[in-house]
Amino acid sequence: MNVKEQLTLVVKASRKLNLVSEEKINKVLLDVAEAAIQNTALILQENAKDLNRMDPTDPKYDRLMLTADRIKGIASDINNVATLPSPLGRILSKTTRPNGLQITKTSVPFGVIGIIFEARPNVTFDVFSLCLKSGNACVLKGGSDANDSNVAIVKVIHEVLRKHDLDENSLALLPIDRESTAELLHAHGLVDLIIPRGSQSLINFVRENSSIPVIETGAGICHTYFDESGDIAKGKEIVYNAKTRRPGVCNSLDCLVVHENRLNDLPLLTELLPQSNVIIYADEKAFTALDGKYPSELLEHATEESFGTEFLDYKMAVKTVADLDEALDHIATFSSKHSEAIVSEDQETLEIFRKSVDAAAVYCNVSTAFTDGAQFGLGAEIGISTQKLHARGPMALEELTSYKWIVDGDGQIRPK
Structure with missing residues (x-):
């Protein structure tokens, strides 16, 4: 036939x-x-x-x-x-x-x-x-x-x-x-x-x-923005879950965007990732913040290709931004409009993020791993x-x- x-x-x-x-x-x-x-x-x-x-x-x-x-x-x-x-x-x-x-x-x-x-x-x-x-x-x-x-x-x-x-x-x-x-x-x-x-x-x-x-x-280039007001305990767990739960699926984290005023907390924000041997491709500011505090064999300098890449692996980029507007610009440039997240305790910032980010699913203080039909109460997908x-x-x-x-x-x- x-x-x-x-x-x-x-x-x-x-x-x-x-x-x-x-x-x-x-x-x-x-x-x-x-x-x-x-x-x-x-x-x-x-x-x-x-x-x-x-x-x-x-x-x-x-x-x-x-x-x-x-x-x-x-x-x-x-x-x-x-x-x-x-x-x-x-x-x-x-x-x-x-x-x-x-x-x-x-x-x-x-x-x-x-x-x-x-x-x-x-x-x-x-x-x-x-x-x-x-x-x-x-x-x-x-x-x-x-x-x-x-x-x-x-x-x-x-x-x-x-x-x-x-x-x-x-x-x-x-x-x-x-x-x-x-x-x-x-x-x-x-x-x-x-x-x-x-x-x-x-x-x-x-x-x-x-x-x-x-x-x-399917194709998911997913970001999580850690805001100036972000809670480090929430952020650490969200980043680890979003990146390592199942790195080969479309809702896994590909790029962590960090407010420059929180760079000193970046080692804490990423401290769980070495448990899963996650390779970080960090921009210059983030690399400096992590150098000596993140395993050297897992830390590399970011290139242009590091951003806008769906890794589908234990790999993640880190981008430093000066403010919310720069974070939104970065996400708009490299997002596949799948799932985007923010970690913030500032309600005005959260509301701006909800309204400004163009994606099928927008998360506030939640891991992107939840973009799933069953998790949304739809049965399978x-x-x-x-x-x-x-x-x-x-x-x-x-x-x-x-x-x-x-x-x-x-x-x-x-x-x-």
Whole structure:
């Protein structure tokens, strides 16, 4: 079967999903969560094959790796999605016109959503659960790095779909070759939306080559500004958490911006980072403040490339600024509009930061690690949108719907 034939079957499956009850959808999701747990050994066995092909020092290694605990977390997220209200059939507006027409604006699925992603096999479960709950069929195009894991996960999901007499083409996994990517990006009339999840280079490629609407997700160049009034105890924990919790994900800290009047506190602000062997690329003022107080083998001079880089690793830049305005200018120049944070005790400064920073998520005295659909109470997520059209920030059920107008009447015709 070629890609076009496969996509044609997905379209047919998507039309059937519109007729499936919410009760049945929820039951399928609960069974998929249970099947994920029951098939942990199989999934980890196939995941190990993928891991064996990747260098453990590769920043993508952590994203690729599944564990029994991570599968339990994935199953928990799927269960959460099953408990959420359906985003379908919501009445967004309703009016009765003078001629008696009743016009209702109601939420509906997109139809078929294509996801292109790299070494993150958890995406397969996340995407399926959100797409099924929102009435969408989904087409997955994973990379070669995670292929064995993805094939195993899709097999588990397909078994559950067949058990419930649902069309297994509601979830399709395309071949890993580049030709399949090209066909997906130009599948007019078969795919309604493309969502890339992965590196900036992947996102750029999809945006520049797709003739189907794209929602950009993922790339995060995240800053934390430590203000002149910042609390050092809060700041130290926030910086450490944002940088080291999972450095290979898009909400991890890439650049610490420090008010010059707090440079003497910079060694305290960064004192936890050597526990995780975090390399700091510091500008001249910050380097001087850290020299002799931060492990020399982990301290380097910043270059132009140090700023505006998504490290996805135990690495971080430090930029010194004279005031809030300079901090805002630096963030505006280098941000990917994903997640930005400030540590400050001054309410006026916090309010200016909230209003001035252009990002999907703005944090005040909080780690950027919370940019996550589950943490926002959305269940799982299909990605973090860094654009402004249609969706922004964690994309979950509501963001996977469009709407249509239902017009009910009793024989009305429009006059000539």
